[in-house]
Amino acid sequence: MNQKIRINQKRLQRRLEEMAMFGKTAAGGVSRIALTEEDKLGRETLITWLKEEQCEVHIDAMGNIFGVYPGKNRALAPVLTGSHNDTQPKGGRFDGTLGVIAGVEVISTLRENSIKLERDVILANWTNEEGTRFTPGCTGSGVWSGKLSQEEMYLLKDQEGKTFGEELEKIGFKGSAQYPPLPLHAAFELHVEQGPVLDSSDVTIGIPEGIVSPRWYDVDIYGEANHAGSTPMLCRQDALYAFSKIHQRIRDLAVEAGEVVATVGQITASPNSRNVIASHVHFTIDVRGWDVAKTDNVCAGIEEAIATIASADQCQVEIEHTWREDRADFDQALLKQIEESANQLGLTSMRMYSGASHDMIYINQVARGAMIFVPSVGGKSHTEIEETSYADCGAGADVLLQCIMKSANDL
Numbered sequence: 433m434n435q436k437i438r439i440n441q442k443r444l445q446r447r448l449e450e451m452a453m454f455g456k457t458a459a460g461g462v463s464r465i466a467l468t469e470e471d472k473l474g475r476e477t478l479i480t481w482l483k484e485e486q487c488e489v490h491i492d493a494m495g496n497i498f499g500v501y502p503g504k505n506r507a508l509a510p511v512l513t514g515s516h517n518d519t520q521p522k523g524g525r526f527d528g529t530l531g532v533i534a535g536v537e538v539i540s541t542l543r544e545n546s547i548k549l550e551r552d553v554i555l556a557n558w559t560n561e562e563g564t565r566f567t568p569g570c571t572g573s574g575v576w577s578g579k580l581s582q583e584e585m586y587l588l589k590d591q592e593g594k595t596f597g598e599e600l601e602k603i604g605f606k607g608s609a610q611y612p613p614l615p616l617h618a619a620f621e622l623h624v625e626q627g628p629v630l631d632s633s634d635v636t637i638g639i640p641e642g643i644v645s646p647r648w649y650d651v652d653i654y655g656e657a658n659h660a661g662s663t664p665m666l667c668r669q670d671a672l673y674a675f676s677k678i679h680q681r682i683r684d685l686a687v688e689a690g691e692v693v694a695t696v697g698q699i700t701a702s703p704n705s706r707n708v709i710a711s712h713v714h715f716t717i718d719v720r721g722w723d724v725a726k727t728d729n730v731c732a733g734i735e736e737a738i739a740t741i742a743s744a745d746q747c748q749v750e751i752e753h754t755w756r757e758d759r760a761d762f763d764q765a766l767l768k769q770i771e772e773s774a775n776q777l778g779l780t781s782m783r784m785y786s787g788a789s790h791d792m793i794y795i796n797q798v799a800r801g802a803m804i805f806v807p808s809v810g811g812k813s814h815t816e817i818e819e820t821s822y823a824d825c826g827a828g829a830d831v832l833l834q835c836i837m838k839s840a841n842d843l
C-alpha cells in the first residue's frame with residue numbers, strides 16, 4: 433500500500449524556489465554562505481516549515497537543526513535524513529538544499545497521509561558543509577559524529593577574522609540540545625550528483641557505494657635561482673622545469689590507472705620573475721580513488737616520480753602528506769533498499785561512487801548510512817548554472833520516502 437504514496441512534486445518545487453530566494457544571484461545561482469544573514473533567513477524558513485508540519489525542532493551547539501516526526505515507539509533508534517543548506521559563493525540552488533527540503537517533503541507527505549511509522553524520522557540541516565568561509569567543511573556533522581572538536585571549530589576564523597562561534601551566536605543559532613541520541617537506526621542523504629555520470633547515462637537514480645578516499649599532498653621543489661640570460665641550458669637547477677615534468681607524470685599516472693583522479697590545484701613559483709630561473713616551486717596534489725590498491729599505486733608512482741625527476745634536474749624535494757581519509761563504504765542493506773525502491777517506482781538506477789565529500793562521510797562512521805543521487809545537468813555544480821530537473825528532484829524524494837518508510841518500520 434505504501435508504495436502508492438508519492439511526494440508532492442509541486443510543493444517540493446515551490447519550497448526549493450522559495451529557499452533559492454535567500455542569497456539569490458543575478459545569474460540564477462545562490463550565495464548562501466554559512467552563518468551569514470542569508471543562511472539565517474534560510475534556517476528560519478526551514479523551521480517555519482517544520483513547525484507547520486508539527487515537528488519537534490531541536491538546535492544543537494553547532495547550529496545543526498533537527499526536525500522530528502515522532503514515531504509510534506519513541507524508544508526505538510530513529511531514522512535520519514538531511515543535508516546542508518549553505519552554499520558556495522555563487523553556488524547552485526540544489527547542492528545540499530535538495531536533501532534538506534526533500535526531507536521536509538517526506539515528512540509533509542507522511543503527515544498528510546496520516547502515516548505513523550514505528551520509529552522517529554529526523555530531518556537534519558547540518559551547519560557549514562561547504563567549508564568555504566570556515567575551513568574545514570562538514571563542520572556540523574563532523575562535531576556531531578565526534579570526529580571534529582567543537583572547541584576547535586568555534587575558533588575557526590573567516591577572512592575578516594570573525595570566529596565561527598561568534599557568528600553562530602550572532603545569527604541566533606547557537607543551541608544547546610544534545611540531539612539526536614545515538615545510535616541511529618539508519619541515515620540517508622539525497623544529493624545532486626555534481627558529476628556527469630547519471631546525466632550522460634540517462635539514468636535517474638545514482639546509488640553510490642560510498643565516498644572515495646581523498647589524499648592530499650603539499651610538495652616543495654628547491655632548485656637554484658640564476659640569471660635567465662647568462663646561464664647555459666644544461667647548467668641549470670630549474671625547479672619550475674622539474675615541476676612541469678612532474679605535473680605531466682601525475683596526470684598520466686591517474687589516466688593510466690583509470691578510476692583515479694589526480695589534480696594539481698595550486699602552484700607558487702619563486703622568485704616568480706621573468707628573467708630569473710625558478711629556485712622554488714610549491715604545489716598541492718589532490719588524489720582520489722575508490723579502489724584502494726589502484727589509488728595506493730598512483731600515490732606511490734607520484735612520490736617516486738617527484739623524487740626521480742627532481743634529482744635528474746639537480747633539485748631537492750620535500751613531500752608532506754597533508755590529509756588522508758579512508759573511503760566511506762555505505763551500508764549494503766541500505767543500498768539494496770534504495771535499488772529496490774527505485775525499481776518499484778519504475779525509475780532507472782545505477783551503482784556508482786561519490787568523488788565529492790558529503791556530510792555522510794562523517795555520519796557513516798557512527799551509523800548505517802547511504803546516499804541517493806539525482807542527475808546534475810551537464811555534470812555542473814558549485815556554480816550558478818548548476819541544474820537538476822524538478823522531475824528528477826521529485827524522483828529522488830520519492831525514493832527517499834520509500835526508504836524512510838521501510839527503515840522506520842523495521843522492528
Ligand SMILES: [Zn+2]
Binds near residue numbers: 528623790
Ligand atoms: Zn553538498
